[in-house]
Amino acid sequence: xxxxxxxxxxxxxxxxxxxxxxxxxxxxxxxxxxxxxxxxxxxxxxxxxxxxxxxxxxxxxxxxxxxxxxxxxxxxxxxxxxxxxxxxxxxxxxxxxxxxxxxxxxxxxxxxxxxxxxxxxxxxxxxxxxxxxxxxxxxxxxxxxxxxxxxxxxxxxxxxxxxxxxxxxxxxxxxxxxxxxxxxxxxxxxxxxxxxxxxxxxxxxxxxxxxxxxxxxxxxxxxxxxxxxxxxxxxxxxxxxxxxxxxxxxxxxxxxxxxxxxxxxxxxxxxxxxxxxxxxxxxxxxxxxxxxxxxxxxxxxxxxxxxxxxxxxxxxxxxxxxxxxxxxxxxxxxxxxxxxxxxxxxxxxxxxxxxxxxxxxxxxxxxxxxxxxxxxxxxxxxxxxxxxxxxxxxxxxxxxxx
Amino acid sequence: xxxxxxxxxxxxxxxxxxxxxxxxxxxxxxxxxxxxxxxxxxxxxxxxxxxxxxxxxxxxxxxxxxxxxxxxxxxxxxxxxxxxxxxxxxxxxxxxxxxxxxxxxxxxxxxxxxxxxxxxxxxxxxxxxxxxxxxxxxxxxxxxxxxxxxxxxxxxxxxxxxxxxxxxxxxxxxxxxxxxxxxxxxxxxxxxxxxxxxxxxxxxxxxxxxxxxxxxxxxxxxxxxxxxxxxxxxxxxxxxxxxxxxxxxxxxxxxxxxxxxxxxxxxxxxxxxxxxxxxxxxxxxxxxxxxxxxxxxxxxxxxxxxxxxxxxxxxxxxxxxxxxxxxxxxxxxxxxxxxxxxxxxxxxxxxxxxxxxxxxxxxxxxxxxxxxxxxxxxxxxxxxxxxxxxxxxxxxxxxxxxxxxxxxxxxxxxxxxxxxxxxxxxxxxxxxxx
Numbered sequence: 001x002x003x004x005x006x007x008x009x010x011x012x013x014x015x016x017x018x019x020x021x022x023x024x025x026x027x028x029x030x031x032x033x034x035x036x037x038x039x040x041x042x043x044x045x046x047x048x049x050x051x052x053x054x055x056x057x058x059x060x061x062x063x064x065x066x067x068x069x070x071x072x073x074x075x076x077x078x079x080x081x082x083x084x085x086x087x088x089x090x091x092x093x094x095x096x097x098x099x100x101x102x103x104x105x106x107x108x109x110x111x112x113x114x115x116x117x118x119x120x121x122x123x124x125x126x127x128x129x130x131x132x133x134x135x136x137x138x139x140x141x142x143x144x145x146x147x148x149x150x151x152x153x154x155x156x157x158x159x160x161x162x163x164x165x166x167x168x169x170x171x172x173x174x175x176x177x178x179x180x181x182x183x184x185x186x187x188x189x190x191x192x193x194x195x196x197x198x199x200x201x202x203x204x205x206x207x208x209x210x211x212x213x214x215x216x217x218x219x220x221x222x223x224x225x226x227x228x229x230x231x232x233x234x235x236x237x238x239x240x241x242x243x244x245x246x247x248x249x250x251x252x253x254x255x256x257x258x259x260x261x262x263x264x265x266x267x268x269x270x271x272x273x274x275x276x277x278x279x280x281x282x283x284x285x286x287x288x289x290x291x292x293x294x295x296x297x298x299x300x301x302x303x304x305x306x307x308x309x310x311x312x313x314x315x316x317x318x319x320x321x322x323x324x325x326x327x328x329x330x331x332x333x334x335x336x337x338x339x340x341x342x343x344x345x346x347x348x349x350x351x352x353x354x355x356x357x358x359x360x361x362x363x364x365x366x367x368x369x370x371x372x373x374x375x376x377x378x379x380x381x382x383x384x385x386x387x388x389x390x391x392x393x394x395x396x397x398x399x400x401x402x
Numbered sequence: 403x404x405x406x407x408x409x410x411x412x413x414x415x416x417x418x419x420x421x422x423x424x425x426x427x428x429x430x431x432x433x434x435x436x437x438x439x440x441x442x443x444x445x446x447x448x449x450x451x452x453x454x455x456x457x458x459x460x461x462x463x464x465x466x467x468x469x470x471x472x473x474x475x476x477x478x479x480x481x482x483x484x485x486x487x488x489x490x491x492x493x494x495x496x497x498x499x500x501x502x503x504x505x506x507x508x509x510x511x512x513x514x515x516x517x518x519x520x521x522x523x524x525x526x527x528x529x530x531x532x533x534x535x536x537x538x539x540x541x542x543x544x545x546x547x548x549x550x551x552x553x554x555x556x557x558x559x560x561x562x563x564x565x566x567x568x569x570x571x572x573x574x575x576x577x578x579x580x581x582x583x584x585x586x587x588x589x590x591x592x593x594x595x596x597x598x599x600x601x602x603x604x605x606x607x608x609x610x611x612x613x614x615x616x617x618x619x620x621x622x623x624x625x626x627x628x629x630x631x632x633x634x635x636x637x638x639x640x641x642x643x644x645x646x647x648x649x650x651x652x653x654x655x656x657x658x659x660x661x662x663x664x665x666x667x668x669x670x671x672x673x674x675x676x677x678x679x680x681x682x683x684x685x686x687x688x689x690x691x692x693x694x695x696x697x698x699x700x701x702x703x704x705x706x707x708x709x710x711x712x713x714x715x716x717x718x719x720x721x722x723x724x725x726x727x728x729x730x731x732x733x734x735x736x737x738x739x740x741x742x743x744x745x746x747x748x749x750x751x752x753x754x755x756x757x758x759x760x761x762x763x764x765x766x767x768x769x770x771x772x773x774x775x776x777x778x779x780x781x782x783x784x785x786x787x788x789x790x791x792x793x794x795x796x797x798x799x800x801x802x803x804x805x806x807x808x809x810x811x812x813x814x815x816x817x818x819x820x821x822x823x824x825x826x827x828x829x830x831x832x833x834x835x836x
Contacts (some may be wrong), residue, residue: 018534032428033428033429033430035428036430036435037435039836056432090428092430094429094430094431095432095434098431099431101429101431103427103429103430105427105428105430134427134428135427135428135429135430135435136428136429136430137429137430137432137433137435138429138430138437139431139432139433139436140429141433143442145442145443145444145826146443146444146695146696150444152826153441154442156433156436156439158435158436158437158438159427161427168625192835194437194833195833196436196437196438196440196830196833198828200442200709203710203826207710207712207776207778209709209710209826210709211827212440212442212707212709212830214438214440214706214830214832214833215833216833216835218835250835251835254836258833259832259833259834259835260832260834260835260836261834262834264836299836300836302434302435342434343595375590376511386430386432
């Protein structure tokens, strides 16, 4: 029974990957206009539970498959498949006096499978997002053609489609009752297509003027590694740490692309997190994450990288029941920076209030074999003259079985 | 219960995906976020930088191919034009009702009078102030409709015969008629029995009519001609029948012949004129100064940079004025596929797809204007390193040849307003990943 469910959910996972036309790390669509700055906008690979608790993706109680917490999965006892879907609705304002805009989109930040081998440890395979590069700019201009003094009205469009992700294999093992260790090793994946077009809306020409276009596509590569450790002090307190080695992100042009190959230094990533049981069914979690994007930002003329410190905290109550099922209620807050902003602007910031519920859909004895988490976030971010406010809904499904 | 929970979860997931998959890519209006800013500039290349060997060829088709017959008398600078009409054999038999009321076939028809009815195309004709007089005469000399011109009755291979008198030779006057434009668009020439008999005599070597416009200062176009014959059947002499004989051969001859000036280009006319231009657009521009100021020199033209390319032609007054178009001149542009076989080279597909209309005023004394002929793909191929241009020459011609006795004239190389090549190009740096 459980095996069939696992198979079915694995199939559903693959269907999920196929539906939006994924290719490597490509996200379904963007989450922020801020993706236009520097190398893009960070797409935190967090599941719905971590988002609800304001977590930075480390130090939470339980044995979830979290890409940013390699040791967390060490206590998993049966194979699990998990994936997360999130949808954002964003209101954007670009400076004073500009018309506000709205957009919406969906992404799939975490997809993974973990497989425990008794006496050895837990192996994992997962895909997670790193950077979003999906954005467009459209602007009408009047162009002085010189020559006979003619002028033309044109519309310039620049579109960037794609993103950076990672595919990782991991291993985690409990060393003793207190300590568990984990590591992941993988590669950057994904691609980006950048296209500039100029359409001639009004020009003195004897025939229709075709759209001018220039662009190219680059595929990402590079190795990425992370190490993690978690210490459990009874059922009361857990503290975890991870360190990710960003390495360098290679961008390799396709054969029909004129642009050059590029290599971006990617920042190392330090995460610390802890959870404490305040009462039998009430826990408090907190964490912080630091990464320095200034080296990456040096490659850009119009944007600069920042050292990002993100922290968050949340409360989880696991004694609730919903629809006759064991449920969890969660609230959280997270605040941090963003990696890139236009040169000369203040450090970009983002703050998020969140709340959510967890629902154990199917349980065999003490083992939860099917669970889902629902989270709703209300966030705001400021990048230079750009400000965005958004609602974000996240859904995670985890199915376990043999 | 457990099963329904799983299904609920799956449905919930799929519903969420469908709900959230409406893609709205974040779009900024902040142009500073565009990584590159290409420059779009207009380059005007003088003729000696892109063209060579402009030639005008004539003789395509003949006035015989035109639907209308043009007649003129001392029109705007001395145009003389006369219609030549070859007659069909008269009807030899007809079914008529005899005196007892039976239908019988009568092959002993007697034509006792007739009339030539001409329908005037008042739209295509020049404006007429009042009544004008025509005449018709019987042609006496053999002629060849496709090749007959003002001086020559026949001009075929191995047979070149001039008229004894230029303009149709000696003739016998048949009839005159006056056409009053206020009364309609038809003019009728009456013919008596003797004239009808001569015109219908198949033993005659020549059975043709010359149509003259007697009133000076006019140019009229005849759209249709019919010979109406009055006959009296032998089986019922009290009855008069009206039979129609077609005029299957129709052409016109005119003078003066107006060769194109050495510094002029020409399109149209009957027989038609074509202008062939040979383009040699340089791939690397090193001047003139205005271009270098705009894009820097040396500048290499890339086909992908060329947004549009057009040959700019300046119209000029058509001389003699009698050949000025009385309606929009529709011009076509087609590549010359076999330049070494000019002027008989086959032409490729139209650049314009339907031609380009140029108002007739552009060819008047005060109407000079600049006309753009799109040649974007042609020029892209010429400057391409990857594509071999099948030809560097293209022809300017009327959309049909011939389409009218009138033609369009343009300033050619060496004139003050010689042809120019207008390029609008967009120059861009290579787009990088950052």
